[in-house]
Amino acid sequence: MYAHIKLYHRFIDVGFMNTRVYDNCLLATMVKGDVPYGLISDAAFCLRDGYIEWVGEAKALPPIYRDAAKTDLGGALVTPALIDCHTHLVHGGDRAGEFEMRLEGATYEELARAGGGILSTVKATRAASDEELTRQSLVRLDRLLADGVAVVEIKSGYGLTIDDEIRMLRIARRLGDLRPVKIVTTWLAAHTLPVEYKGEADRYLDEVAIPGLERAAAEGLVDSVDGFCETIGFSVAQIARLFDKAVALGLPVRLHAEQLSNQRGAVLAAEYQALSVDHLEYLAKSDVAALAAAGTGAVLLPGAFYTLRQSQQPPVAAMRDAGVGMSVATDCNPGSSPLSSLLLAMNLACNLFGLTPEEALRGTTREAALALGLGSEFGTLIKGGRGELAVWNVSHPAQLSYHIGATPLLRRISAMEAV
């Protein structure tokens, strides 16, 4: 019946059943150009069937919208809804015990080599039922949604068997049915070696990560392919084998690169036209040009830098100068970044990495959408884009990065429906 109404509406272009005008607002459109944040003051915009049909200064609103339903936004700031483009949101348990050990001097790598780290979360994730994993993940997802988030990327990587990796992605997809959010799924079976394959990374790739990817992709569960390129993860040559399979399946790639040491994984990823390379604290300035040339985005994860109390910063100035798109994400995970506020990630990116508040907001809107391959629909407030927006109780967009531990979200405007 609903579909029938829509159809009627499309054919007989009268009334404004699915059309609404919003006015009395300040818009940060995040459109590229000369105006910071793409700001439009005294603005209005019009949504129709969940898409943006018109946007501009209120005084220029076309007369055809005169009789449309109207919402007065009371002078609030409106931005594209936020996008968290790097999370490990689905996982079992927590690692507060390792947090205590790190505070007493143990390093992240030492804990990983001793069988803790990612492997302890693998144990907890394998042991948890689907219901339990869903319940725990929803708590974190709801915190992200409270920060005005509309799109969340979620990786596998705590299953490390074909079935357990696929189970993680199924649960990730299910979260998108339970909440008004778009979920983007990433195959991260090459996260670490499970104990069953200790010392046999290539055999693990041949028996789990690569054939599992093929199966998960056939089930429609994979939007992109990721790996952990590190001394405690996988080598460049091993990641290349995984990426070859991704290319064969027509899937885009991204990579955890240069987080703890410089393996030149980012350069490899750029050769595969990766959508993004993530972390990058140890990226050499001389490798930045390769990212720019490939159009590969950089995803900055200040929550992990902060939690691991790192001191080497990613080469932000070099990436800015080279025109590399920079995103900011939570990296929400139980080990290196138990962070479930994207606004706090923006604040950390400014204070720890020297991003401007405008770059931080770009990093969770326009650039994050590009890093997920969703640039035509999400991340900017433009005609033809999805009407997924966030309305904020602030007078200037810099305040979104400035506050610590507060969410000034008034409401989301969304056409997404949860069950």
Ligand code: NIG
């Ligand atoms: O992005 N670096 C590898 N993966 C995660 C950490 C996962 C974990 O510690 O559980 C990261 O930091």
Ligand code: FE
């Ligand atoms: Fe990560």
